Amino acid sequence: MAPSRRLSNGRSPLVSQQRQITSFFSPGKSSTSPSSVSPVVPKQNPKPNPSTSPSPAPTPSPSETKQRKPPLVVGSSPSRSPLTPLSEAVTTPVSGKKLYGEEVVGKRLRVYWPLDKSWYEGCVKSFNKKTGKHLVQYDDAEEEVLDLGVEKVEWTKGEVRSFRRLRLSSACENVVPDEEENAEDASDGDDSTDEDWGQNLGKEIIEDDSEEMDLEEEEVNEEVKDTKKSSGKNMASGKRKNFEWDKVGSGKKIKSVGNVEKGVLNVTKVTLDSGSRLVEAASDANRRYVSHITGNTLTGDSAERFALRDAEKLRFLGEGRRDSERRRPGDANYDPKTLYLPSDFLKSLSGGQRQWWEFKSKHMDKVLFFKMGKFYELFEMDAHIGAKELDLQYMKGEQPHCGFPEKNFSLNVEKLARKGYRVLVVEQTETPEQLELRRKEKGCKDKVVKREICAVVTKGTLTEGEMMSVNPDASYLMAVSEGCQISGKQKEDVVIGVCVVDVSTSRFMLGQFGDDMERNSLCSLLSELRPVEIIKPAHVLSPETEKVLLTHTRSPLINDLVPVLEFWDAEKTINEVRRIYKHLNQSVSGSVNEASLGNSAFSVGSDGSGCLPDVLSELVSMGDNGSCALSAFGGCLFYLRQALLDETLLRFAKFELLPCSGFHDIPQKSYMVLDAAALVNLEIFENNKNGGSSGTLYAQLNHCVTAFGKRLLKSWLARPLYHVVLIRERQNAVAGLKGVLPTAVEFRKEMSRLQDMERLLARLFANSEANGRNANKVVLYEDAAKKQLQEFTTALRGCELMVQACTSLGAILDSVKSHLLQHLLTPGKGLPDVHSILKHFKDAFDWIEADKTGRIIPHEGVDVEYDSACKKVEEIESSFLKHLKEQRKVLGDVSIKYVTVGKESYLLEVPESMQRTVPRDYELRSSRKGFFRYWTPTVKKLLGELSQAEAEKESKLKSILQKLIGHFCEHHIKWRQLVSTTAELDVLISLAIASDYYEGATCQPIISGLSCSTEMPCLSAKGLGHPVLRSDALGKGTFVPNDVCIGGSGSPSFILLTGPNMGGKSTLIRQVCLAVILAQLGADVPAESFELSPVDRIFVRMGAKDHIMSGQSTFMTELSETASMLSSATRNSLVSLDELGRGTSTSDGQAIADVTGFTKISCAKCSRHSNFQV
DSSP: OOOOOOOOSSSOSOSSOOOOHHHHHOOSOOOOOOOOOOOOOOTTOSSOOOOSSOOOOOOOOHHHHTTOOOEEOOOOOTTSOTTSOSSTTOOEEOOSOOOOOGGGTTOEEEEEETTTTEEEEEEEEEEETTTTEEEEEETTSOEEEEOTTTSOEEEEOSOOOOOOOOOOOGGGGGGOSOHHHHHHHHTOOOOOOOOOTTTTSOOOOOOOSSOOOOSOOOOOOHHHHHHHHHHOOOGGGOOOOOOOGGGOBOOSSOOOOOEEETTEEEEEOOOOBTTOSOOOOOOHHHHHHHHHHHSSOOOHHHHHHHHHHHHHHOGGGTTTOOOTTOOOTTSTTOOTTOOOOOHHHHHTSOHHHHHHHHHHHHOTTSEEEEEETTEEEEEHHHHHHHHHHSOOOOOSSSSOEEEEEGGGHHHHHHHHHHTTOOEEEEEEOOOHHHHHHHHHHHOOOOOSOOEEEEEEEOGGGOOOSHHHHHOOSOOOEEEEEEEEEEOGGGOEEEEEEEEEEEGGGTEEEEEEEEEOTTOHHHHHHHHHHOOSEEEEETTTSOHHHHHHHHHSSSSOEEEEEOBTTTBOOHHHHHHHHHHHHHHHHHHHTTTSOHHHHHTSSEEEOTTSSOEEEHHHHHHHHTGGGGHHHHHHHHHHHHHHHHTTOHHHHHHTOEEEEOTTOOOTTSOOOOBOEEOHHHHHHTTSSSOTTTSSSTTSHHHHHOOOOSHHHHHHHHHHHHSOBOOHHHHHHHHHHHHHHHHTHHHHHHHHHHHTTOOOHHHHHHHHHHTTSOOGGGSTTSOOSSOHHHHHHHHHHHHHHHHHHHHHHHHHHGGGGGTOOOHHHHHHHSBTTTBOOOHHHHHHHHHHSOHHHHHHHSSOOOOTTSOHHHHHHHHHHHHHHHHHHHHHHHHHHHHTOTTOEEEEETTEEEEEEEEGGGGGGSOTTOEEEEEETTEEEEEOHHHHHHHHHHHHHHHHHHHHHHTHHHHHHHHHHTTHHHHHHHHHHHHHHHHHHHHHHHGGGSSSOOBOOEEOOOSSTTSOOEEEEEEEOOSSOOGGGSTTOOOOOEEEEEESTTSOSEEEEOOOTTSSHHHHHHHHHHHHHHHHHTOOBSSSEEEEOOOSEEEEEOSOOOBGGGTBOHHHHHHHHHHHHHHHOOTTOEEEEESTTTTSOHHHHHHHHHHHHHHHHTTSEEEEEOOSOO
8 A cells, every 4th residue: 555645734745846856957948748637727718618639749759759649639518428438538527516426436536636736536435425425545545535516526437556656756847737836936946957867767757745856967958058048038947858658657646737838738648557667576686686785675666676777787886896996895904985986887877977976986884965956866775775764755767766855954864864874965066057157168068067075964963953952962972092001010001082072062072091901981981971973993992992882882873993094193183173273263363353262262382383272282281191082082073074074163162171081280170980880770861671761860850941951960960079168069059049949930931941052052153154065155945044044043032031031040149148159140250241242233133023034134333344335325326316306307397206117117207298308318118198208328327336236235235144143153152151151050940949859858968078087988867768769659658768877986887788678778779879979969868867978989789780792791790890899999989789799609699798898898988788698
C-alpha cells in the first residue's frame, strides 16, 4: 500500500506547490513535453466548446516520436448524459448539482482537488443512503467520503491500476491554464541553469507528497540564450525539457496536465506501463556487491532498481577501489575519505555529474547536500541514505536520486547529523547570468554554474535546528592528546590533554592533567560531559586511553586525524592561532574601536606577532606543562577548519580552563571531585534504569526556567564547591532568595519568556561576518537576511528583558545581606551596565516595524552614508517641485500637476485646451480624456538622477543590518556577562525552590573548616532524609529518617553497616553521599540538622556490574574501583563501599573487605555496607 497522504486545509497536501527544478535552471523557452491533460478550463472562458480537432502539438524530437500517442478530443454535449463515456479513455465533465445513488457504485471517476489544481482517479466503493454520500477509493488505496453532487468529478472507463508511490515532476505546472498562476511562476526568482544531469537516463514525471524535484541539471546553450533574447521572458519562466514517456513507470494520483491556450485543449493520451522500465531484479551476489561498493544495504525495490546498474557502472568502488593517491585499502597510508576516479568513467560523465563526483571523491565519508536551484539533491550512494534516514522518495530512473527543498535544510541536516552522519553542504555560488557573463568575458565553455563547499555538519558542529531549541544540553566536541612526563625515580606518568568545544555557544575548555593506568580522571570528564564527537590522533593514543574513549561515552562520532599534519603539535597550533587572530584583528580594526578590543579577552603575545586570548597566553608561557592541552586544541582547530568554523568561532570565542587541570600556576577555584563511578552509582545526571534524568539528583534540583541556567546547574552539580567561604556565600544567597520568594518567582516568570540567549548570541556573533552559507556569493532563495533580522531583534528584546528583570530583582538588596547577590544585582559589577547601548539600538530603528516589514529603516543620525543618500533623494525631489512651479508659470496654469501612470512617474498633466501652448521640447507620453501627459527634458534628466540616487539609497539600506549587528557584537563581553549573571540567578532561585520538594524537615548545613592539620574531619546528620526518594514512591511504606555521625571528636571515622536484605543499607549510603553533595553545592539538605567539614572527593563502589567492552569482569571492576580509592583517598575524602568482594568467593571477598576496611580506618571518612557475618 502506498504511504498515506497528509491532509491539510480541506483535503490537499500541496497547499503551496513547488516548481520544477529545471524550470528554475532554464533561462528561456525549452522544447515542450507531451503531457497528460485534464479538461481544466481557463478562468476567462468557464464554459468552452472545445474544437473537435486538437490544436497542433509541437513537433516532437526524434527521441520522442516513437513515444507520442495520437491526440484525443475531449468535449461535452448538452444532449449527452454525463455518465456516457466518449471512448475508453475520454472523460465527460459534470457541471451543476446532480444527485447520484447506488447506480454509480463500482464506476471509475476522477475528483478535482482545488488546492492541488489537479485531478485524481479512483473508484466509487459504496453509497450511504442516510447521508447521501459515497465512499471513493483512490488508486493509491486512500479512501475519502464525498458528496458527489457538490464535488467536481468526471467519470471515466477503465480498470483500476496498481500504483506505486512516485513523485510528480513540476514540469506539469508550467502548463497550468490559470493566467494569474502563470504570471506568478514567471516572476519566481529561481533562475539557475546547468547542463542535463542525466543525459543518458530516462527523464520521467513522478510524484511526492511534499515537494517536487527532478533528475535534470541546468543547461546554458546558445539556442536557449537566443530564445531568451527574442522572447524577452524572464529566465525563471523557462519550461521543462522533453521527457521520454515510454520510460515513465506507473504513477500514484497522476496529475492531469497539458497545454491550454485560448480555450482549446490539447489532450495527449499517456499509457502507463505498470511494470515500468526499472532495473531487473538483481541476484543476491549482485546485491551484496552493490552493498559493498556503496556502503548501503539495498533491499526490496531499491535493490531491484539500482543493483545491476551500480554493479556495472561503479565497479571502481568495489574490489579495485583506490584513494586519490591510487593506494589500495591494504596500504598503510590508505585514505578511505578519498576516491580515485578512472579516466574512462570521468569521460562518460556530463559536466554536472563530473562536478558532483569531484566533490564526492574528496569526501567519501560524508553525505553531500548538492544545491540545484531551490533544492538540495542527493545522488548515488547518498540517495540511499536520504531514502533510508530522511524518508525521501527516489526519483524515477536508473540513477539513485532524491532531494528536498531549501526550506527543509535545517530539519534534514540535523536529522542526519544526530544519526551520526557527516553532511557536506555544497552551495551554488553563481547565478546563470554570472555564468553567461563569465563565458563571454573569459571565453570558457563551462555549462555548469559554480558550486562551493559552504559547511560540514556533524553531531558536534550543529548550531541550529529544532532539537537544539528543545534540548538545552550541550553537544560537546572533544579532542584528546596524550604524552608522558618523567616524575620521581625516572617513572613516566601519563599526561592527558583535552580540548572541549561547545560549538553552539563558541565555548572552548582546555585542560591537561596526569592520569593513572585506569585513566580515572579522563573517565570522570567523559562521564560528566558525554561528548558526541571525539577527535584523536590516529594510532598514537595508548590502548588504555583508546579503551576508555570507547567505554565511557555514548556512541560518539570518532575522527582520526593524521598526527602532526592534521592533529597539530603545540608549536604549530600556536603559530596557526596567532595567524588567525592577527588576521581577525586586522579585519575588525576599521569597524571595532580600540576600547572594545582592549576590554576583550585578548592580549598581545610575548613576541608581538599577534594577539592571543589570555587563557592561551598562559598555556604558552607554561611550556611543556601546557603542550598537551595546546596540541588537543590544535586537533580541534584543524577539524573546525575543515568544517569552515575556525575563524567564525575564534572571533568571539570564550576560553576557559577545565577545573580538573593541573595548572598550579593559574589561580582557579577548588572543587569536590566526583569521578565516573560516583556520577553513575549515585545517579547524579542519568538513572541506571534507562539513562534518563528521571529520579536523578539533577532532576530533583532542576527548576530553572532558562536553557543556559539548566546548563550552569549541571556544571555546578558536576563540581560542588570545596572552599568554605565560597560555600557559605552561596548558602547565604539561597537563603536570601528564600526570604523574598514572591519577588524571585516574578523574576522566573519574566525569564521563562526568554529563548536560549547564550546560543542565540553565539549565532549572532558568528554570523556578523558573511561566511559559510551566509556568504554573499551563496545563492539562496529563502530570505536569509530576514531570518537574521528576526534573530537580531529577538536578541535585543532578550537582552532588554534580562536587564529589566535583574533590575526589578535588585529591589531585594535592601532586605538581604548576601554579598553574592549584592555583586550579581549591582549595575556595573556582576550586572553589566548596558542601558546606554540598548537605548542606542532603541533610537536606531523601530523594532516592531522591522519585524513586520523584514527590513530596517534607520532613524536619522544612525548611519551617515544612508543619511547622505536620503538627502540626495530629497534634493532631487525638491528639484522636481521647483521645476513644476516653473512650468506652471511658463504655461500660465496652476492646475498643472505631476501624475504617475504605471511605471512612469513625474508626468506633467496638462489640460487639453493648452495643447497649442505646450513647448516643442515636451515629450508626449500618454493622455486621458481632457488631458495630455508630458515629460520635459529637465524631468527626464532628474528622473535619471533620482533612479541613481534611490539605487544608492537602497544599497546603503542593505548594509545597515550588518553594520548594526557589527556594532552589537563590539559589546560581546557585556552581553555574555549579562547572560552569565542571569543564569546564576536562575540557578540560585532553583536551589531555593528545590528545598520545598524535599519530604520532611530541611536545614541549611553548617560547613566548618578544619582549624589545624590534627583536627579530625566530621560528618553529622540528624533526621537525615533522602533528597530524591519520597514516601509516595514506596507504596504503603514510609521513609524512615536516619541519624549519622562520622568522624569528629568522640565518633569513629569508619562505619561498618550490616543488616538484612532490603533493610535500606545501600539507600542510606547513597543518601549520605547525596546530602554531602547538596551541602557543598550550597543548597539545603533534607535533615533536622547537618554539619560537615568539606569533602575533597567522594568514592563510591556499589553494585555488581562488569565492563565487557573493557575486558573487565565483575570482580575486576570491583578491584579497579577499590584500588583507585586506596591510592587517591585523603583524610578529607568520603569513601562508600557497598558489598565489597561480592564478585568473588565468600572467603576471598571477606579477606579483601577486611584489608580494605583496616586501611581506610586511619585516613578517610568511610561507610561500608556488608552482608558478611562479622
